[in-house]
Amino acid sequence: MAELNKENLYQYLLQLGDNVMILGHRLSELCGHGPSLETDIALTNISLDLFGQTRSYFQYAASIKGDDSTEDKIAFLRFPNEYRNTILVEQPNTDFAYVITRQFLFDQYHLLLLEKLVDSSDETIAAIANKSIKEVSYHVRFSSEWMKRLGDGTEESNAKIQEALNYLYPYAGELLKTSPIEELAAGAGYGIDPDILTDSYYQNVNQVLEEATIKIPEGKWSHSGGKNGIHSEHLGFILSDLQYMQRTYPDMAW
Amino acid sequence: MNKTLEQLEKEFQDRIDAGENIEAKNWMPEKYRKTHIRQISQHAHSEIVGMLPEGNWVSRAPSLRRKVALLAKVQDEAGHGLYLYSAAETLGISRDELFEQLNSGKAKYSSIFNYPTLSWADIGAVGWLVDGAAIINQVMLTRTSYGPYARAMVRICKEESFHQRQGYEITMKLAQGTEVQKQMAQDSLNRWWWPSLMMFGPRDEESTHTELSMKWKIKRKSNDELRQQFIDQTVPQAEFLGLTIPDKDLKWNEERGHYDFGPIDWDEFWNVVKGNGPCNKERLNARNKAWDEGQWVREAAMAHAEKKKFKSLKKAI
C-alpha cells in the first residue's frame, strides 16, 4: 500500500509539473518575438514562473523516486506517453490570441487548484502551492486583462480572440476531468479531484468572457487523454526540442 | 537678452568639459542630438536583435537550471532595449519611429548578432565573449555626457557582468567535461573569437566618428584601445579553461605590456555590416514578423484604452 501510494504521489507530481513545464515551454518559444517589448517581457516572466514551479515539483518528485533520479532526468528523459500534462498546454502559439486564450483557460484552473493544494496533506506540495499562488494570481490578472482588451478592442481583435476561444475551449474540459491518478491523490489527501473546481471554473471564465464581449462556445464535449499519456501530435515536436541536448549528448553534466 | 549660438555652444561644451551631464531639457547642438539618437537607438536595436540568437537555444537548453538562466538573460536584454529606447525618446523621437528604422534596415545594430548560434557552447561563448566585449564599451559609456544614456548604462552594466560570468561558467563546465564537450567549446571559441574582436569597430585610422565622440565623451578610449583591453583580459581566461584562441600570431609582448595579435579580416566585417552576414536576413525578417503580427494587438490595446478612458470620463460627468 505504501509503495502504491508513493508511486501515485510521484505520478501526481509529474502531472502537476508537466502542465507548467509544457506551458512554460510554449511561452519560452515566444521570447524575442512578442508584439511589443512590454508583452514580451511579461510573457517571459510567466514562463520563468512556470519553470520555477516545474523545478520545485520535479525536485520533490526526484526525491520521492530516489535512486539516481534528478529534476533533469524527469524533465528530459521520459518517453512521450509518460508525460502527464493536459493537451491544452501543448497547443501551439498560432497567434497572440491563441497564446492569451490558452493562458487564460489554464490560469483560471491553476489558481483554483493551488487554492486547494495549499491545504494538501503533503507539506511539500502545500508549500509549493503557497509559493506559486502569488505568481499565478498575477498570471490570472494578466491573461484576463488581455482577454478583455482583445475582446473589447477592435473588430479584428474581437474576431481573432473569438476564433481562438472557439478552437481552445474544447481543450479546457480535460483540466477538470478526474484521472485515476487524481482520484487516488484526492483519496489520500495530498491532491484533489479537479471535478470539484468545475462550477467555480466556468463561473470565473464566463464572467471574464462576458465582460470581454466574447461569446461562450456551446457544447460541453471536451478532448482528453493527456493526463493518461495520450497526447496530441504537438507533444512529439515539443519533446524533440526539449530533449535534444540530453538525447544527443547522454550522461553529461552541463 | 538672447544668447548667440556661439555662446550656447560654448556653455554646452564647458559643461561637458567640467564633467557635468547634459540633460534632455538642456540646450544641445543639433548634431549632438542626432548623434545620440543614432548611437542610443543602435545600441537599443542591438539588445533587441541580440535576443534572437540566444533565444534560439532556450527551447533546447540542456538542463532546467540552464534554461531558466538563459531565459532570464534574454529577458534582461529586452529590458536593456526598453531603457535605451526610453533614453532615445528623451531626444524627441518615438519608439515606433525607431522600430521602423530598424525594421526597414535603415538603422544598424551590432553585427555580431548576424552570426548563428550553432551549438549549446555558443550560448557560453556569447555570454563570455560578446557580453564581455559589450561591457568594455558600456562601462566607458556610464560616464558619457548625455545623462539619460549614462544612467541607462549604469543599470545595464550590472546585468551585463552577470551575463558574462554566466557565459564563462557555461564554457567552463564544457571545458571540464567530456571530450565531446571540450570540442564543442573549442569549436565555438574558434567561430566567435574574431567576430568578437570586430565588435569594437574599425581600426582607429579608419574610424570616422572618433573625434567628435571623444569631444562629447561618448567615447573616452579609441576602438583599438578597447579591443586591446578585451584581448588582454580574455586571453588568460581562455588559458585557464585550456582552450586555444584561434590566432597563431597571438603572443605576449613584454615591452608593450600587451598581447600582440594577428590581422583581423576587415573584408568580412564590412560584408556583414553591409548585410551579407550569415543571418542578417533572418534577424531582420524575425523582427519584421514580430512587428507586423503584433500590429493588430497593439491597435486593440490602444482602442481598448481609449474606450476605457471615455467610459470613466462619462462616469465623471
Ligand SMILES: [Fe+2]
Ligand atoms: Fe544587454
Ligand SMILES: [Fe+2]
Ligand atoms: Fe547581456
